[in-house]
Amino acid sequence: MVDLLQHLVHGVSLGAIYALIALGYTMVYGVLQLINFAHGDVFMLGAMMGWYASSRWTQEAAHPSWAGAVAVTLLCMAICGTTGFLIERFGYRPLRGSPKLNSLITAIGFSFLLEYGGQFVFGPNPRAFGALPVDPGDQFRVLGVSISYIDLICVGVSVGLMVLLNRIIYHSRIGTAMRAVSWNPPVAALMGVNVDKVISFTFVLGSVLAAVAGILYASAYRKVEPLMGLMPGLKAFVSAVLGGIGNVHGAMLGGLILGLAEQLVSSYVSSQWKDAIAFAILILILLVKPSGLLGKGSAEKV
Amino acid sequence: MAGLLGGSALQRTGRAVRSWLPFFAAIPILALIQEYIALNPDLGLEYAFQNINHIGIAIILAVSLNLVNGLTGQFSIGHAGFMAVGGYVSSVLVMRGPQEDPYRIFFVLAVLAGAGAAAVAGYLVGKPSLRLRGDYLAIVTLGFGEIIRVSIENTPFFGGAIGLSPIPHRADFAWIWAVAIGTIIVAKRLRDSTHGRAFLSVREDEVAAEAMGIDTTGYKVRAFVLSAAFAGVAGALSGAFEGNLAPQSFTFVRSFEVVAMVVLGGMGSITGSTIAAAVLTILPEYLRAVANLRMVIYSIALIALMLLRPRGLLGTREVWDWWRKKRPARAAPERKVSEALIDVQDATIRFGGLTAVCDFNLEVRPRELVALIGPNGAGKTTVFNLLTGVYPPSEGTIKVMGRDTRGLAPHDIAHLGCARTFQNIRLFRELSAFDNVRVACHHLTRESIAAAVRHGSLAEQEEKWVAERAEELLQIMGLSHRRDELAKNLPYGEQRRLEIARALATGPQVLLLDEPAAGTNTKEKVELMQLIRSIRDRFGVAIVLIEHDMKLVMGVSERILVLDHGVTIAKGLPREIQSNPKVIEAYLGEKYAKEHAAQIAASGSSS
Numbered sequence: 001m002v003d004l005l006q007h008l009v010h011g012v013s014l015g016a017i018y019a020l021i022a023l024g025y026t027m028v029y030g031v032l033q034l035i036n037f038a039h040g041d042v043f044m045l046g047a048m049m050g051w052y053a054s055s056r057w058t059q060e061a062a063h064p065s066w067a068g069a070v071a072v073t074l075l076c077m078a079i080c081g082t083t084g085f086l087i088e089r090f091g092y093r094p095l096r097g098s099p100k101l102n103s104l105i106t107a108i109g110f111s112f113l114l115e116y117g118g119q120f121v122f123g124p125n126p127r128a129f130g131a132l133p134v135d136p137g138d139q140f141r142v143l144g145v146s147i148s149y150i151d152l153i154c155v156g157v158s159v160g161l162m163v164l165l166n167r168i169i170y171h172s173r174i175g176t177a178m179r180a181v182s183w184n185p186p187v188a189a190l191m192g193v194n195v196d197k198v199i200s201f202t203f204v205l206g207s208v209l210a211a212v213a214g215i216l217y218a219s220a221y222r223k224v225e226p227l228m229g230l231m232p233g234l235k236a237f238v239s240a241v242l243g244g245i246g247n248v249h250g251a252m253l254g255g256l257i258l259g260l261a262e263q264l265v266s267s268y269v270s271s272q273w274k275d276a277i278a279f280a281i282l283i284l285i286l287l288v289k290p291s292g293l294l295g296k297g298s299a300e301k302v
Numbered sequence: 303m304a305g306l307l308g309g310s311a312l313q314r315t316g317r318a319v320r321s322w323l324p325f326f327a328a329i330p331i332l333a334l335i336q337e338y339i340a341l342n343p344d345l346g347l348e349y350a351f352q353n354i355n356h357i358g359i360a361i362i363l364a365v366s367l368n369l370v371n372g373l374t375g376q377f378s379i380g381h382a383g384f385m386a387v388g389g390y391v392s393s394v395l396v397m398r399g400p401q402e403d404p405y406r407i408f409f410v411l412a413v414l415a416g417a418g419a420a421a422v423a424g425y426l427v428g429k430p431s432l433r434l435r436g437d438y439l440a441i442v443t444l445g446f447g448e449i450i451r452v453s454i455e456n457t458p459f460f461g462g463a464i465g466l467s468p469i470p471h472r473a474d475f476a477w478i479w480a481v482a483i484g485t486i487i488v489a490k491r492l493r494d495s496t497h498g499r500a501f502l503s504v505r506e507d508e509v510a511a512e513a514m515g516i517d518t519t520g521y522k523v524r525a526f527v528l529s530a531a532f533a534g535v536a537g538a539l540s541g542a543f544e545g546n547l548a549p550q551s552f553t554f555v556r557s558f559e560v561v562a563m564v565v566l567g568g569m570g571s572i573t574g575s576t577i578a579a580a581v582l583t584i585l586p587e588y589l590r591a592v593a594n595l596r597m598v599i600y601s602i603a604l605i606a607l608m609l610l611r612p613r614g615l616l617g618t619r620e621v622w623d624w625w626r627k628k629r630p631a632r633a634a635p636e637r638k639v640s641e642a643l644i645d646v647q648d649a650t651i652r653f654g655g656l657t658a659v660c661d662f663n664l665e666v667r668p669r670e671l672v673a674l675i676g677p678n679g680a681g682k683t684t685v686f687n688l689l690t691g692v693y694p695p696s697e698g699t700i701k702v703m704g705r706d707t708r709g710l711a712p713h714d715i716a717h718l719g720c721a722r723t724f725q726n727i728r729l730f731r732e733l734s735a736f737d738n739v740r741v742a743c744h745h746l747t748r749e750s751i752a753a754a755v756r757h758g759s760l761a762e763q764e765e766k767w768v769a770e771r772a773e774e775l776l777q778i779m780g781l782s783h784r785r786d787e788l789a790k791n792l793p794y795g796e797q798r799r800l801e802i803a804r805a806l807a808t809g810p811q812v813l814l815l816d817e818p819a820a821g822t823n824t825k826e827k828v829e830l831m832q833l834i835r836s837i838r839d840r841f842g843v844a845i846v847l848i849e850h851d852m853k854l855v856m857g858v859s860e861r862i863l864v865l866d867h868g869v870t871i872a873k874g875l876p877r878e879i880q881s882n883p884k885v886i887e888a889y890l891g892e893k894y895a896k897e898h899a900a901q902i903a904a905s906g907s908s909s
Contacts, residue, residue: 035437094609102612104377104437105565109604112558116597230554234445241438272456279445286430286438 002144007267008260013151013220015259016158020213021236022243022251023165024206030182030246031202034100037107038087040233041114042080042207044226046214047129048122049076051224054131064133072131076211084207085200093196118226126225129218136220154216161209162252169248174201182246235262235278242285244295253293314758321757325480325487332476339475351475355543357583358478359536362485364563364579365572366532369489371561372570373498374525375505376432380443381533382556383450384420386549388534390460392416393469393541401470409472413538420534421527423450428526433519439526447557454549465548466541473542481539485532488755489572495754495761496740496747496768499733501525502570503741506730513690513724515716515745515808524751555597562600566607568616578615613732643667643844644720644812649688649698658684659868662698666812670844671834673859675852675879677888680865682848683725686814689846690722691715703811717745721810723801725817725848731790735781735800738789739772742807772807778840779803779833795822799833806837812844813837819851827851831858856880864888 021043028036053072054060060068087110095103132153139148169175180188181198189195217232218224239258243250258278266274285292319326339347363381370378395412396403403409423446431442455463492498500521503511508518541547559582567578586596607614644666651659659681666672674682687693688700691712700707703718710718721742730738747768749761776782779799784792792800798818805813815834819827831854838845849855855862855876862879864872866888872879879885 035441037440091605091609095612098612099375100437101375101377101569102608104440105561106605106608108379108440108558108561109601109608112597112601113605116595116601120594120598230448234441234448237441238445272452275452276449279449282442282445283427283430286434286442290434 003267005143005145007263009145009147009151011260011263012256013154013259014263015239015256016155017213017217017220017255018232018236018239018259019252019255020158020161020209020216021232022239022255023162023248024210025237026240026243026245026248026251027178027202027206029240030248031178031185031199032092032096032103034092034103034107035237036203036206037104038110038114039206039210040229040236041111041118042084042087042229043210043214043217043233043236044118044229045083045114046076046080046211047218047224047228048118048214048226049079049211050131050215050218051127051129054129055127061128061130064130066133069132073212073215076215077208080207080211080214081204084203084210088200088203093199115226115229122224122226124226126223126228129222129224131215132219134219136222150220154220157212157216161212165205165209165248168205174198178202231275238278238282238285241292242281244292247292247294250292250294317759318756322487325484328483329476329480332479336475353584353587355475355478357580358475358482359540359543360560360563360579360583361482361576362478362532362536362539363560364567364575365482365485365489366529366536367560368564368567368570368572368575369492369501369525369529369532371564372568372575373493373501373505374522375569376522376526377437377440378443378526378529379440379554379557379561380427380445380447381529381560382552382554383443383447384424384530384533385537385540385556386447386450386454386547386552387423387537388413388416388420388531389537389541389547389552390416390454390466391419391534392538393466393547394460396470396472396542397466403470403472406472409542413535413542416538417531417534420537421531424527424530425523428523428530432522432526444554444557447552447554451549451552454552460549461547463549465546465550467546469541469545469547471542471545473539478539478543481535485535486572486576491755491757492751493572495751495765496744496749497521497524497751497754499737499741500744502733502737503730503744505570506732507728509692509712510724510728510730511741512692512712513716513722513728514742514804515713516741517711517713528751558597558600562604565604565614568614568619571614571616571620573621574614574616574619577621643703644689644846645701645704646689647699647701649695649700651684651688651693652696657868659688659865662688662865662868662870664846664863666844666846668811668844669838669842671838671847671858671860672845673847673849673855673862674865675849675855675862676865676871679867680888681868682865683816684868685865686722686816686846686848689715689720689814713745716808716810719809719811720814721805721808721812722814723798723805723816723818725820727797727801729789729797729800729804732788734786734788735776735792735803736769736772736785738800738804739775739807740768742804743768743771746809775803775807778806778837795826798822802833802837806841806843810843812846813841815845815847815849817848817850819849819854827854830854834858 021039024039025036028034028039050072053075058068060072091106091110092103095106132150134149134153136148136150139146169178177188177193177198178201180191180193181195185195235258236255239254240251241254242257243252243254258281261277261281262274265277339351363385367378367381370376392412392415395415396409399408399412427442427446431439454460460466500516503514503516504518504521511518563578563582564575566582567574586593589596644664646662646664649659649662650657662685674685676682684693688695689702691707691710691714694708702715702720705718707715730741733741747764749758749764753761773782776785779802781796781800781803784796789797789800802815802818819830822830834845834847835858837843847855847859859876862874862876863870864879864885871884871888872882
């Protein structure tokens with residue numbers, strides 16, 4: 001029982017990170033109907049820039065402090081937000097009128113550019129990451145379950161950001177505009193919404209969340225490498241599809257389910273299967289309910 | 303047709319063998335080249351030879367991936383995964399098989415087993431994801447490729463992370479290039495067949511392809527499975543050539559290289575893929591100085607290409623297209639009338655809370671000209687979508703040719719003999735006018751994919767018949783001079799006529815025309831009126847017409863239905879409709895109808 005609770009705690013913490021990344025996929029899909037392949041690599045970029053900011057440009061990693069960690073995170077959010085903006089502005093926007101396949105190929109191109117550009121600059125080997133002033137080993141016990149501070153931070157920060165995001169999307173002008181664009185871009189434009197601006201904003205928002213997720217993930221696993229975005233990105237995408245792609249609450253729910261499923265499978269079955277479970281879930285959801293748990297089915301208009 | 307033209311089994315086999323004769327003749331030549339190089343080691347060609355073999359394998363991969371990514375317009379980025387499946391299955395068999403394999407019979411069987419395993423994997427991955435939009439396939443195949451690699455790394459039976467070694471060297475230059483050439487021939491014959499056009503139509507417009515009788519999901523899965531099988535063969539050959547297999551050589555970098563070959567070469571172009579495969583295999587050898595930047599360069603090239611020349615360097619064209627001549631048009635015979643048709647009983651469809659069409663009834667008899675009119679948003683196009691199976695009705699029954707269409711896909715209904723055009727033109731934009739019409743003949747042909755590849759006599763006869771039929775239809779629609787022009791380059795009015803030609807090519811008994819006169823001027827409308835009548839007379843089809851232009855509707859139709867807010871508010875002869883107060887109200891508003899009641903009554907009785 002204690003064991004199970006212990007795994008649930010880890011699962012929730014992992015799921016919170018997946019959910020943060022999944023939000024970026026789902027929001028972009030919502031407004032553009034495009035799978036932003038590069039999103040997992042923006043997540044990687046967040047972690048990598050965190051490493052540069054804390055170990056290269058400053059001595060933050062040697063003497064971690066809360067203020068330093070916040071500063072590093074904010075810087076990474078700014079860098080990733082800008083990257084997301086640039087990718088949309090110069091990669092996707094010129095292709096908006098052309099077939100979906102072209103945007104998809106461009107997205108894959110950006111994904112590889114970030115991965116291998118990163119590998120070229122950063123080197124292919126993992127490096128230790130320590131921007132936060134807590135160690136993954138630091139923990140306290142509740143009811144026999146040991147909870148590490150880093151898990152607590154992951155869940156706390158993610159939930160905080162999701163509440164904030166929820167307010168932005170459902171209770172702000174720009175959020176209303178985002179929902180209008182995801183409903184029907186031409187009509188939103190006719191109603192005076194600046195569609196380009198909204199789409200840019202969506203990319204920035206998603207990339208900023210990915211940056212935070214990157215810092216949290218790297219802090220929990222204590223390392224950074226150029227290809228680290230691949231698997232979490234894939235799993236976050238599965239979370240988004242599981243919850244219903246285009247649906248913000250679905251992405252949160254999907255992330256949580258996926259984190260728990262992965263943790264339980266790797267504890268009770270075999271850690272080698274933890275990557276396969278995400279894939280199995282994806283195939284299953286595509287077969288049974290392709291619109292996802294919270295999504296609505298839609299037919300192409302003829 | 304098969305009985306008349308096919309001949310005996312022996313003759314058919316003979317034909318197939320003859321059509322592949324140049325290919326078989328090439329094998330000894332390849333073997334001779336290999337012998338010559340092996341006997342003259344002082345030529346210093348060993349290293350070049352290694353590269354040539356890598357090119358051969360790359361060609362198999364690129365040309366096969368082109369079937370999915372280029373021709374069918376889906377996007378797989380997990381080709382290395384299927385390569386790994388085929389390679390490992392076949393290599394394990396070869397390693398555990400007999401030590402001596404003088405005629406390589408066992409080797410061939412092992413390669414086929416590898417291809418089969420890859421095809422099965424392709425089916426399992428493709429079937430669930432291909433029902434959905436293309437980008438799902440991309441992420442699913444990416445995941446698949448990674449999972450396969452991780453699974454192999456963790457399976458001691460497959461050598462784990464170290465890999466399999468030593469694999470007996472059973473494949474060499476002659477084998478690799480024979481398969482590479484074979485792959486190109488198979489791809490070319492497929493592309494030139496009715497199946498190839500089905501692939502292309504899926505890429506261009508899935509909804510229109512379904513309406514023309516093509517089982518789009520079925521064709522996507524077929525392309526994908528076939529492509530996976532070839533990747534499996536490439537993996538098997540690669541293992542037997544290198545003498546070892548390691549999971550590290552099947553990362554997504556490998557998949558991405560193949561994707562780059564297909565995209566750079568031109569999506570859909572077989573020769574483009576072939577050339578790109580060769581160039582991208584050799585190029586890194588000469589760019590060793592910037593080896594670290596190889597993937598960066600590929601990704602930038604891909605992005606730049608999408609922004610500047612999205613169809614790739616060759617586009618869908620082939621190298622041999624530059625020699626192809628344009629052909630003159632031909633004349634055609636007439637067809638007979640048949641009976642059967644549409645019977646709709648109380649069909650209702652709701653989208654969420656909105657009832658788009660309510661209790662709709664329609665019976666179409668042979669050779670009838672029925673018009674469906676009503677204000678914007680009245681549900682006219684929805685009626686067409688119901689008839690063609692795009693949406694199933696929420697209530698009521700729809701019978702086409704006496705058959706209840708419940709549970710039938712749009713392509714099944716097209717097979718029954720109900721064809722349509724689209725309000726917002728949905729031609730296969732990147733295909734020629736001729737090919738647009740030929741695609742629609744798809745369901746009238748019987749040749750199998752295998753027959754198309756083999757060049758069986760039935761396939762050839764059918765191909766000829768399809769070409770004649772397509773030319774005939776283009777001529778009737780006055781489009782012969784546009785035969786080889788891409789659909790997207792046709793003027794608007796001709797695009798509309800091409801849509802009608804395409805619909806007619808499915809051999810319909812009922813033709814549904816959705817606003818054929820939209821955007822045409824008065825003179826063209828008069829011509830269209832005559833055209834619609836002549837289509838009816840010539841093909842003996844019944845026509846259901848959605849149209850806003852009252853002059854056209856009144857001039858051409860024999861019976862009119864008026865829809866407003868999904869409800870049928872009137873039906874009858876044109877004369878009756880013209881003076882029907884409800885119709886006038888729907889079009890001009892209640893107030894107008896009341897004020898001009900006397901005038902309307904007068905005009906009704908006078909006409």
